[in-house]
Amino acid sequence: MKNLWIAVALLCQAAMVHAGEWHVDEKVKENQVKFTSEVAGFSFEGVTSKVDGYIYWEGTELFEKKNQLLFQVDLNSLDTGIGKRDRDMRNVLGADKWPKAILKGKIVEHEPIDSVANAYRVRVEGKISLHGVEREIEVPGSIIVEEGRSIISAEFGLKLADFDIEAPSLAAFIKVSQDIRIAVSFYMKHVQ
Amino acid sequence: MKTGALWAAVLLVPTLVLAQPSWQPDAEETEVALELFHAVMTPNFPTTETLGKGDFHYEISHRFHPSIDEGYDANFGLDGPANMRTAVSYGLTDRAMLSLGRSSLLDNLDFNFKYRLLELAHDSFPSAVALRGGIAWNTDIPAIVDRGKLDADNFQYYAQLVYNTLLLDGKLGVGIVPSYLYNSTIFSVDKQYTFTLGNYYQYYLNDKWGFWLEYNPAISGYQGIIAPGEAGRSHDSLAFGLSIETGGHFFYLFATNNTRLNPAQYLVGAPADAGPDNWRLAFGITRHL
Numbered sequence: 001m002k003n004l005w006i007a008v009a010l011l012c013q014a015a016m017v018h019a020g021e022w023h024v025d026e027k028v029k030e031n032q033v034k035f036t037s038e039v040a041g042f043s044f045e046g047v048t049s050k051v052d053g054y055i056y057w058e059g060t061e062l063f064e065k066k067n068q069l070l071f072q073v074d075l076n077s078l079d080t081g082i083g084k085r086d087r088d089m090r091n092v093l094g095a096d097k098w099p100k101a102i103l104k105g106k107i108v109e110h111e112p113i114d115s116v117a118n119a120y121r122v123r124v125e126g127k128i129s130l131h132g133v134e135r136e137i138e139v140p141g142s143i144i145v146e147e148g149r150s151i152i153s154a155e156f157g158l159k160l161a162d163f164d165i166e167a168p169s170l171a172a173f174i175k176v177s178q179d180i181r182i183a184v185s186f187y188m189k190h191v192q
Numbered sequence: 193m194k195t196g197a198l199w200a201a202v203l204l205v206p207t208l209v210l211a212q213p214s215w216q217p218d219a220e221e222t223e224v225a226l227e228l229f230h231a232v233m234t235p236n237f238p239t240t241e242t243l244g245k246g247d248f249h250y251e252i253s254h255r256f257h258p259s260i261d262e263g264y265d266a267n268f269g270l271d272g273p274a275n276m277r278t279a280v281s282y283g284l285t286d287r288a289m290l291s292l293g294r295s296s297l298l299d300n301l302d303f304n305f306k307y308r309l310l311e312l313a314h315d316s317f318p319s320a321v322a323l324r325g326g327i328a329w330n331t332d333i334p335a336i337v338d339r340g341k342l343d344a345d346n347f348q349y350y351a352q353l354v355y356n357t358l359l360l361d362g363k364l365g366v367g368i369v370p371s372y373l374y375n376s377t378i379f380s381v382d383k384q385y386t387f388t389l390g391n392y393y394q395y396y397l398n399d400k401w402g403f404w405l406e407y408n409p410a411i412s413g414y415q416g417i418i419a420p421g422e423a424g425r426s427h428d429s430l431a432f433g434l435s436i437e438t439g440g441h442f443f444y445l446f447a448t449n450n451t452r453l454n455p456a457q458y459l460v461g462a463p464a465d466a467g468p469d470n471w472r473l474a475f476g477i478t479r480h481l
Binding site for chain 1: 230231244440
């Protein structure tokens with residue numbers, strides 16, 4: 001009887017221990033989250049390398065089952081190239097109260113990209129939290145899997161009004177666009 | 193039986209725990225410098241704010257000579273003439289900045305350096321302290337004064353300690369600026385000094401509009417004339433007006449009894465007292481680049 005219990009436990013362990021987990025490699029300087037706003041010939045962008053998070057799934061295959069992901073960006077670290085504008089942006093985003101933009105979700109689709117080895121086109125569904133407001137979002141992206149690490153890239157749009165953010169002034173009497181483009185590119189290390 | 197169940201538990205519990213992401217959020221947060229005033233300067237004084245490293249800042253200011261009291265015929269003073277200052281600043285680091293400005297009064301060339309010394313983050317009484325030091329070179333010397341442009345007497349020196357705090361839930365900015373000026377008037381035989389205790393109050397109605405008041409009383413030292421053709425003495429400076437903030441621009445529209453612009457001239461005082469006939473219209477426009 002004792003042996004049966006041990007066998008059951010080992011079997012369960014064997015079945016459950018197979019999981020994949022990647023963490024954002026915060027030491028990589030090339031990590032980048034960038035937003036771009038354009039209006040009437042003016043444009044500006046803000047950049048940060050302070051992105052953190054993980055992708056996790058169970059099973060032996062890539063994103064096999066119960067996959068989940070979470071990424072967060074430090075809004076206080078966004079750099080637009082002008083100190084005053086950084087400050088105005090932090091105020092607009094309410095970064096003192098909500099210092100992170102957080103994306104939580106799962107990979108609902110992934111398929112190999114024919115032209116690139118170990119590269120996948122993915123689609124993420126989840127919720128993004130910004131300025132204290134949470135919204136459903138769908139993000140297309142790509143993942144290149146290398147030995148011990150992966151490279152994540154994605155590009156998508158946000159509307160400031162959806163997050164109760166008032167479009168700030170870019171120059172005298174010119175307000176920035178409601179539509180902001182976000183582009184991310186960062187490295188994840190394989191921890192499992 | 194019991195031993196077997198125990199074995200199973202011992203082996204299963206860790207695996208159940210492992211079946212979760214092991215990721216933990218980074219506890220380290222980006223430190224943001226204490227931000228009190230919205231700009232690096234008020235119309236006549238420095239604040240404790242500094243430019244970001246590599247940032248530029250441009251200022252153009254006018255102080256109109258005719259008084260508001262002259263009415264419509266002089267367009268309330270806007271017909272001019274006016275004293276004018278133009279200046280450009282540069283952020284050396286996130287805490288230090290340089291400025292180079294020129295006033296049309298005596299062609300006063302002003303070069304100053306500001307450094308943010310310290311800051312105290314406090315919920316109801318946040319504070320910051322900065323130090324500004326400058327040198328002014330007066331390059332328009334009347335012909336009757338037998339002196340070369342580079343003569344040491346044409347140079348003035350000043351130092352200002354700047355204290356700022358922000359009260360009323362971020363609505364009211366307060367500044368206190370003890371200032372010392374050496375060689376207050378370049379035409380005096382003996383070197384003069386002026387010590388003032390400048391103070392200013394900026395109320396932010398919202399992100400765009402605000403109103404403010406500045407007062408610069410002389411505590412000790414020289415308060416005479418500073419340029420040929422002036423008569424009488426100088427007086428404590430008073431100014432009040434509106435501020436409009438939009439993007440990187442600041443517009444200051446105000447009334448003042450002091451038409452002097454560069455620090456080495458402003459600190460001596462106003463050419464007229466703050467009586468009802470002596471108020472002048474003025475403006476300052478800045479752009480943070």
